Amino acid sequence: MFRVLATAGLAFGLLAAAPVPAAAAPLEYTGTWTMNANGRLYTLEVEKRGRAIRGVMRPRGAGGRVTRITGTVGRDGAIEFVRDTGPRGPDAGDEVFTGFLMNGGYQARAMAGTYAASRRGPARFGWYAERR
DSSP states (O other): OHHHHHHHHHHHHHHHHSOOOOOOOOOOOOEEEEEEETTEEEEEEEEEETTEEEEEEEESSSSOOOEEEEEEEOTTSOEEEEEEOSTTSSOTTOEEEEEEEEOSTTOSOEEEEEEESOSSOOOEEEEEEEEO
């Protein structure tokens, strides 16, 4: 009986002394990212306020135009934003991006996901971005 209690006490003591993992860092999308969307390179500038996302996608290299993004971060940490590709504001041709931060050993230095080339069609492409 004494041996059982001593063993239980030792096990409890070891558990009580075990390090407690730190709380997970908040999912922070705000910042400047180098983005590859289906082989096209962009500088992605994101500002997150509460759950709202807004910013711009700037093409890297010659040509292209700066486009606005707006979206949200879901309760599960997923990001969803729409790239306004039309000259007259939101329309069916806008691209819809969804993704997640890679929060493991990368310390939220990267994110990746998929996007629909327009609100009209089912075609999906891949994208990823690394924090600058």
